[in-house]
Amino acid sequence: MLWVDKYRPKTLDQVIVHEDIAQNLKKLVAEQDCPHLLFYGPPGSGKKTLIMALLRQIFGPGAEKVKVENKNWKIDAGSRTIDLELTTLSSANHVELSPSDVGFQDRYVVQEVIKEMAKNRPIDTKGKRGFKVLVLNDVDKLSREAQHSLRRTMEKYSAFCRLFLCCNSSSRVTEAIRSRCLNVRINAPTEEQIVNVLDLIGKKEGLELPSGFATRIAEKSNRSLRRAILLFETCRVQQYPFTSNQAIPPMDWEEYVAEIASDIMKEQSPKRLFQVRGKLYELLINCIPPDIVLKRLLYELLKRLDAELKHEVCHWAAYYEHKMRLGQKAIFHLEAFVAKFMSIYKGFLIATFG
Amino acid sequence: MAPVLQSSQPWVEKYRPKQVKDVAHQDEVVRVLTNTLETSNCPHMLFYGPPGTGKTTTALAIAHQLFGPEMYKSRVLELNASDDRGINVVRTKIKDFAAVAVGSGQRQGGYPCPPYKIIILDEADSMTEDAQNALRRTMETYSKVTRFFFICNYVSRIIEPLASRCAKFRFKPLSEEVMSSRILHICKEEGLNLDGEALSTLGSISQGDLRRAITYLQGAARLFGSTITSKDLINVSGVIPPEVVGALFAACRTGDFDVANKEVNNIIADGYPVSMLLSQLFDVIVEAEDILDEQKSRICKRLAEADKRLVDGADEYLQLLDVTSNVMRALCNMPEEFQYDS
Ligand SMILES: Nc1ncnc2c1ncn2[C@@H]1O[C@H](COP(=O)(O)OP(=O)(O)OP(=O)(O)O)[C@@H](O)[C@H]1O
Numbered sequence: 294m295l296w297v298d299k300y301r302p303k304t305l306d307q308v309i310v311h312e313d314i315a316q317n318l319k320k321l322v323a324e325q326d327c328p329h330l331l332f333y334g335p336p337g338s339g340k341k342t343l344i345m346a347l348l349r350q351i352f353g354p355g356a357e358k359v360k361v362e363n364k365n366w367k368i369d370a371g372s373r374t375i376d377l378e379l380t381t382l383s384s385a386n387h388v389e390l391s392p393s394d395v396g397f398q399d400r401y402v403v404q405e406v407i408k409e410m411a412k413n414r415p416i417d418t419k420g421k422r423g424f425k426v427l428v429l430n431d432v433d434k435l436s437r438e439a440q441h442s443l444r445r446t447m448e449k450y451s452a453f454c455r456l457f458l459c460c461n462s463s464s465r466v467t468e469a470i471r472s473r474c475l476n477v478r479i480n481a482p483t484e485e486q487i488v489n490v491l492d493l494i495g496k497k498e499g500l501e502l503p504s505g506f507a508t509r510i511a512e513k514s515n516r517s518l519r520r521a522i523l524l525f526e527t528c529r530v531q532q533y534p535f536t537s538n539q540a541i542p543p544m545d546w547e548e549y550v551a552e553i554a555s556d557i558m559k560e561q562s563p564k565r566l567f568q569v570r571g572k573l574y575e576l577l578i579n580c581i582p583p584d585i586v587l588k589r590l591l592y593e594l595l596k597r598l599d600a601e602l603k604h605e606v607c608h609w610a611a612y613y614e615h616k617m618r619l620g621q622k623a624i625f626h627l628e629a630f631v632a633k634f635m636s637i638y639k640g641f642l643i644a645t646f647g
Numbered sequence: 648m649a650p651v652l653q654s655s656q657p658w659v660e661k662y663r664p665k666q667v668k669d670v671a672h673q674d675e676v677v678r679v680l681t682n683t684l685e686t687s688n689c690p691h692m693l694f695y696g697p698p699g700t701g702k703t704t705t706a707l708a709i710a711h712q713l714f715g716p717e718m719y720k721s722r723v724l725e726l727n728a729s730d731d732r733g734i735n736v737v738r739t740k741i742k743d744f745a746a747v748a749v750g751s752g753q754r755q756g757g758y759p760c761p762p763y764k765i766i767i768l769d770e771a772d773s774m775t776e777d778a779q780n781a782l783r784r785t786m787e788t789y790s791k792v793t794r795f796f797f798i799c800n801y802v803s804r805i806i807e808p809l810a811s812r813c814a815k816f817r818f819k820p821l822s823e824e825v826m827s828s829r830i831l832h833i834c835k836e837e838g839l840n841l842d843g844e845a846l847s848t849l850g851s852i853s854q855g856d857l858r859r860a861i862t863y864l865q866g867a868a869r870l871f872g873s874t875i876t877s878k879d880l881i882n883v884s885g886v887i888p889p890e891v892v893g894a895l896f897a898a899c900r901t902g903d904f905d906v907a908n909k910e911v912n913n914i915i916a917d918g919y920p921v922s923m924l925l926s927q928l929f930d931v932i933v934e935a936e937d938i939l940d941e942q943k944s945r946i947c948k949r950l951a952e953a954d955k956r957l958v959d960g961a962d963e964y965l966q967l968l969d970v971t972s973n974v975m976r977a978l979c980n981m982p983e984e985f986q987y988d989s
């Protein structure tokens with residue numbers, strides 16, 4: 294098992310990063326019921342971990358006995374039936390799914406699952422809770438329609454179904470949904486907190502950590518706990534015993550983006566643009582999300598630019614990312630950004646050096 | 648028999664007014680509906696307005712008051728976007744429902760029971776235009792025996808031919824006084840202590856949305872016990888602490904792009920919702936006394952653009968960085984036009 298899974302705290306009391314939030318959650322569910330919850334925060338900050346620990350707090354160890362199913366739904370949409378398939382994780386007391394995986398038909402899934410839950414209302418025999426929990430991942434990726442259709446459903450079935458919603462970007466969740474939940478912000482852990490987690494894992498694995506080693510990993514982690522733990526394990530595989538100057542390997546795709554940045558700083562021409570396009574394609578084919586690529590590219594460019602150009606370049610990055618979101622073909626917009634950058638940079642070079 | 652479930656309801660449901668007269672702050676619609684209770688006359692209705700202002704509450708209350716628990720099921724059909732599986736299903740449901748005769752309008756069990764049925768279409772703004780058009784016909788066909796209640800957040804999404812058939816009521820965000828009196832009522836019932844400061848904080852952070860205020864209150868009560876302070880409420884509400892906005896603003900004043908970028912990165916890592924941050928930044932900028940109107944307008948233009956882009960789903964980091972860069976350029980009197988853009 295990967296360390297990220299092996300050392301994921303199981304109960305709210307074991308959580309060592311968001312201790313305060315964990316204790317609050319514990320109090321929140323102390324009395325039989327809890328409101329709908331919306332967890333939001335950057336990737337790898339510990340949202341899922343807290344949600345799973347919270348389920349255990351509410352339902353006991355049974356919440357960990359999950360089965361993975363590929364569920365099929367036949368949805369009667371009047372004139373035709375829609376077939377949908379989605380992977381769900383469920384225990385006796387909860388169901389977890391990522392409805393955005395079925396694209397624009399996401400709202401049917403949400404409705405269907407909630408109704409199913411309402412029908413199979415848990416019967417209380419051994420003092421177990423009278424409600425089930427539906428965990429919805431990536432609600433920021435839900436279509437507007439799906440979000441709208443959640444509005445009344447969340448109220449109507451609130452007696453027997455609680456929603457735990459989870460997302461990165463809460464700005465993408467509609468006001469009406471946010472108004473129906475207690476919002477729980479999960480900030481990314483600080484570098485010191487990450488160091489603590491790494492030290493603890495090191496201890497449990499019986500590893501010898503040179504001083505400053507964990508700190509260097511934490512600095513490279515972008516404050517993502519998941520990333521830090523993955524890096525740590527990679528280092529362990531690459532070389533042990535650790536040495537204090539051991540290199541922390543960067544992600545392949547990030548190096549690749551750094552290369553692209555160098556390429557376009559060196560030469561601004563249609564030919565170069567064409568070469569860069571190939572590289573951008575390569576990244577997309579490897580499933581690096583286009584907005585992540587754009588952000589990383591901006592990061593690399595900003596590192597290399599004079600102050601006066603930074604404003605201009607970040608302006609266009611924001612502009613093209615927005616266009617990309619509205620459009621369909623990400624590559625066009627990435628390429629447009631690169632072309633724009635080349636033109637600006639060339640203008641700058643000519644103005645400065647003639 | 649299966650044991651009765653005792654899962655308690657969230658407070659928003661527990662304190663949902665059961666009678667039209669208890670709906671706060673929406674005087675006009677309350678007046679019209681009170682009249683309905685006396686005369687049994689009721690037009691088609693369209694309720695619109697922001698979340699948590701009482702639209703669903705009002706529609707459910709009038710339906711219950713007109714028909715009482717016995718008749719409710721046979722006389723009221725509640726449909727929402729979640730039931731809607733295409734207009735055909737809706738139409739069939741409505742047809743089947745409307746087709747059963749209602750009998751004469753006679754009071755039953757102390758309820759007026761007027762001779763029509765009520766169809767509540769909640770979340771009507773998520774119906775497609777086609778679906779709405781199709782509904783027009785249905786509405787006409789059954790106009791003698793049905794009354795429609797349309798409920799939505801955005802009235803502009805309801806097509807004109809439907810809207811014009813209804814009496815329209817805008818539900819206003821609740822004023823702080825009205826909100827306070829509802830909150831105090833709940834505090835009394837639940838045995839909570841809330842001082843004046845906490846009460847006014849709750850009013851301002853929930854921005855006229857009573858559901859939100861009640862949710863915050865319940866959250867705070869669970870977490871902090873029966874005496875709740877203003878700080879506790881801010882804590883559960885997820886409002887961004889003024890220091891955070893202040894730090895960003897200060898970073899803009901330095902004129903150093905990298906300093907500002909670092910601040911933006913921190914804000915994103917801390918997970919603050921950028922849409923909320925922008926509106927708090929807006930307040931700071933509008934109120935700042937040492938910024939010229941010209942600078943303010945330059946900044947606000949950009950804020951508006953970013954807000955729109957966020958609604959479109961644009962990336963939070965990039966939008967915030969762009970706004971920050973613009974604020975910096977305005978504050979430090981850097982030219983508005985870019986230099987190297989050809
Ligand atoms: N409180 C914690 N204490 C110790 N380790 C933690 C804690 N929270 C998370 N972790 C570790 O960090 C990893 C990532 O956390 P998690 O999967 O909860 O992130 P997430 O917020 O759901 O991320 P994403 O948004 O990318 O899905 C976990 O696998 C776990 O090993």
Ligand SMILES: Nc1ncnc2c1ncn2[C@@H]1O[C@H](COP(=O)(O)OP(=O)(O)OP(=O)(O)O)[C@@H](O)[C@H]1O
Nearest residue numbers: 659662663670671698699700701702703704857858
């Ligand atoms: N005007 C009001 N008077 C009394 N209580 C209210 C009022 N508005 C909202 N509430 C409280 O807030 C809760 C939610 O209100 P309601 O469901 O009517 O909102 P809504 O206007 O339908 O919002 P949405 O547009 O999000 O559906 C109610 O259960 C009630 O407790």
Ligand SMILES: [Mg+2]
Nearest residue numbers: 337340341342
């Ligand atoms: Mg996760």
Ligand SMILES: [Mg+2]
Nearest residue numbers: 702703704769
């Ligand atoms: Mg409503």
